Amino acid sequence: MSGATLFDKIWNAHAVADLGDGYALLHVDRHLLHDLGGGRAVMDIKEKGLALRNPGLTFATPDHAISSAPGRAGTSETGKRLLNDLRTLSHEYGVRLFDVGEPGQGIVHVIGPELGLSLPGALIVCGDSHTCTHGGMGALAFGIGSSEVTHVLATQCLIQRRPKRLRVSFEGARAAGVTPKDMILYLIGRIGAAGGTGYAVEYAGGAVRALELEGRLTLCNLSIELGAKMGMVAPDDTTFAYLAGRDFAPKAELWDEALAYWRRLPSDDDAVFDREERIDMAAVAPQITWGTSPEQVIAVSERIPDPAGIADPGKRRAAEAALAYMGLAPGTPIAGTRIEHVFIGSCTNSRLSDLRAAAAVAKRGKVAPHVRAWVVPGSETVKRQAEAEGLDRIFRAAGFDWREPGCSMCLAANGETVPRGERSVSTSNRNFVGRQGPGARTHLASPAMAAAAALAGAIADVRTFGG
Amino acid sequence: MDKFTQLKAIAAPLLRENVDTDIIVRIERLVGATFRNELGRYAFEAWRLRPDGTEDPDFVLNREPYRSAQILLALDNFGCGSSREGAVWALKQRGFRAVLAPSFGDIFFNNCYQNGVLPVIMPNSAVQALARQVEADPGRKLVTVDLVRQVVVAPDGGETAFAIDRLRREALLDGLDDIGLTLKRESEIAAFQAQDRARRRWIWAVETGR
Numbered sequence: 001m002s003g004a005t006l007f008d009k010i011w012n013a014h015a016v017a018d019l020g021d022g023y024a025l026l027h028v029d030r031h032l033l034h035d036l037g038g039g040r041a042v043m044d045i046k047e048k049g050l051a052l053r054n055p056g057l058t059f060a061t062p063d064h065a066i067s068s069a070p071g072r073a074g075t076s077e078t079g080k081r082l083l084n085d086l087r088t089l090s091h092e093y094g095v096r097l098f099d100v101g102e103p104g105q106g107i108v109h110v111i112g113p114e115l116g117l118s119l120p121g122a123l124i125v126c127g128d129s130h131t132c133t134h135g136g137m138g139a140l141a142f143g144i145g146s147s148e149v150t151h152v153l154a155t156q157c158l159i160q161r162r163p164k165r166l167r168v169s170f171e172g173a174r175a176a177g178v179t180p181k182d183m184i185l186y187l188i189g190r191i192g193a194a195g196g197t198g199y200a201v202e203y204a205g206g207a208v209r210a211l212e213l214e215g216r217l218t219l220c221n222l223s224i225e226l227g228a229k230m231g232m233v234a235p236d237d238t239t240f241a242y243l244a245g246r247d248f249a250p251k252a253e254l255w256d257e258a259l260a261y262w263r264r265l266p267s268d269d270d271a272v273f274d275r276e277e278r279i280d281m282a283a284v285a286p287q288i289t290w291g292t293s294p295e296q297v298i299a300v301s302e303r304i305p306d307p308a309g310i311a312d313p314g315k316r317r318a319a320e321a322a323l324a325y326m327g328l329a330p331g332t333p334i335a336g337t338r339i340e341h342v343f344i345g346s347c348t349n350s351r352l353s354d355l356r357a358a359a360a361v362a363k364r365g366k367v368a369p370h371v372r373a374w375v376v377p378g379s380e381t382v383k384r385q386a387e388a389e390g391l392d393r394i395f396r397a398a399g400f401d402w403r404e405p406g407c408s409m410c411l412a413a414n415g416e417t418v419p420r421g422e423r424s425v426s427t428s429n430r431n432f433v434g435r436q437g438p439g440a441r442t443h444l445a446s447p448a449m450a451a452a453a454a455l456a457g458a459i460a461d462v463r464t465f466g467g
Numbered sequence: 468m469d470k471f472t473q474l475k476a477i478a479a480p481l482l483r484e485n486v487d488t489d490i491i492v493r494i495e496r497l498v499g500a501t502f503r504n505e506l507g508r509y510a511f512e513a514w515r516l517r518p519d520g521t522e523d524p525d526f527v528l529n530r531e532p533y534r535s536a537q538i539l540l541a542l543d544n545f546g547c548g549s550s551r552e553g554a555v556w557a558l559k560q561r562g563f564r565a566v567l568a569p570s571f572g573d574i575f576f577n578n579c580y581q582n583g584v585l586p587v588i589m590p591n592s593a594v595q596a597l598a599r600q601v602e603a604d605p606g607r608k609l610v611t612v613d614l615v616r617q618v619v620v621a622p623d624g625g626e627t628a629f630a631i632d633r634l635r636r637e638a639l640l641d642g643l644d645d646i647g648l649t650l651k652r653e654s655e656i657a658a659f660q661a662q663d664r665a666r667r668r669w670i671w672a673v674e675t676g677r
């Protein structure tokens with residue numbers, strides 16, 4: 001018999017019951033709630049006359065609906081109500097809340113790892129599709145819908161069908177200017193936004209092993225943009241070093257027990273995957289999206305594709321519609337395209353390492369006069385650490401706005417939007433039609449590329465920029 | 468949950484790939500939305516409405532008879548992106564009870580079942596063929612989705628069988644929701660947790676604080 005994959009090991013350890021046909025009732029170790037769904041879920045629980053089964057395994061924080069303006073000044077009435085719902089939930093049901101202004105608050109997918117709540121081998125869910133981010137810790141983590149959130153609160157379990165297994169091996173070394181964001185965007189460009197649908201993805205290979213933990217979170221974050229609900233990286237010494245000493249990570253003899261368990265998690269050498277993909281890192285350059293699906297992506301040195309050259313009729317029509325929406329001309333180099341906005345933030349790229357990379361570029365100039373550039377740290381802790389290092393001063397001196405932690409312009413709540421017809425380079429994960437506001441034109445890129453665009457006032461190649 | 472057995476209805480061809488849940492319903496319509504039944508009018512608003520707020524007559528769901536369609540024909544990766552269940556609520560409020568596509572976003576796919584909406588996986592060629600028949604005479608060429616027999620019946624009578632997991636099929640036919648099913652397994656959950664507390668103490672330590 002062949003060995004087991006990382007995915008199989010975690011799935012099997014959480015199967016409370018086999019429901020037949022590949023379905024299982026799975027135990028949930030960590031459940032994260034945010035302001036968009038938290039209050040609503042508890043209302044559902046009340047209406048149905050249910051109780052919270054294990055409130056000690058659920059953790060809450062506001063991120064989506066609060067303003068990122070200084071002092072949270074822009075929070076809408078609805079946003080305030082949603083925050084109050086979370087506070088009520090926390091008081092009534094004993095769910096630990098990380099409230100505005102205190103360490104621990106932040107984007108759910110930033111705080112889980114940062115607090116040591118997200119652990120290798122754990123099964124983690126949240127009513128948000130980017131829960132796949134936590135897979136970077138060696139966890140099995142995925143997004144769920146509101147009904148499923150209610151289900152977890154009431155039963156601490158979920159009914160799921162076992163997905164197939166895909167291993168993506170990134171082999172070779174990262175070239176200069178190439179970040180984890182570029183690796184995952186390149187992969188999505190290669191196999192498509194539906195390329196991972198129905199799979200749990202394990203990212204492997206030398207280039208993944210060489211990544212710091214935060215980079216692994218970025219890689220896993222865009223699994224859902226690949227169509228995969230779950231993405232993961234096997235835990236190793238990098239993971240353990242990151243976790244040691246974090247607030248909610250196991251301590252003392254529990255740490256030793258956990259460590260022994262975690263070391264057995266990586267896929268066995270003879271494990272078989274349903275599918276394998278291999279990416280040669282020599283082919284990966286800094287990426288930028290040109291369309292309205294993350295699969296519509298090219299290297300920043302390339303030209304905007306001409307739909308006429310796309311054989312598949314569905315993809316050709318999609319490309320035509322995307323170029324019309326984005327206001328781009330086929331055949332022209334994408335570098336040099338004028339932009340008006342830059343957003344550095346989101347659960348993809350708002351951690352300390354991302355801000356350091358952006359600041360290293362921001363140091364070299366000033367934000368172009370016609371550009372509004374925002375830096376939104378992913379959590380209160382990231383914000384404080386960045387300030388302790390002086391990153392906020394670098395950004396401010398260069399003309400960036402330094403804001404309060406949350407989702408902000410990634411999803412365009414609280415009027416934090418890109419105006420119709422205007423163009424943004426964003427470090428977030430979705431370039432969908434209207435994602436950053438009705439009519440907004442979004443180009444996805446890495447933090448360094450976004451900072452370079454802010455200074456240049458146009459899409460720029462970070463490798464040659466200001467050199 | 469609403470039952471689903473058989474549906475004979477107008478089918479609207481929305482033949483695009485990668486239709487994401489942001490397009491199905493915008494986030495600001497969901498933030499704080501208390502009433503799920505108000506979401507129907509916001510379904511696909513970025514495509515249905517022009518920047519000045521008037522309807523775009525070119526968009527399929529703005530045309531008769533598709534305004535009253537209950538079946539949606541779509542292409543690969545329908546419902547990709549955000550986990551928002553509001554996307555399913557908006558579709559359902561708009562009248563849709565079945566979506567026929569070659570593939571779906573995984574989370575959207577699950578959310579459909581939680582709301583009595585049937586997602587049917589059909590080959591691209593079969594969806595396109597249905598769309599061609601429907602477009603020939605949209606008002607009268609109805610499509611039947613039969614969950615009992617697990618077939619889609621085209622206007623010309625041609626049948627395409629589809630697969631669906633037994634668990635999901637039974638829940639839809641009987642209108643059962645997952646929570647009810649799982650609550651019946653309380654003793655199994657309790658047994659699992661009791662064992663797990665000893666096996667993985669490090670997972671459970673958070674319950675008692677840091």
Ligand code: SF4
Binds near residue numbers: 128347407
């Ligand atoms: S930062 Fe964006 S993608 Fe991430 S959780 Fe917030 S809204 Fe979702």
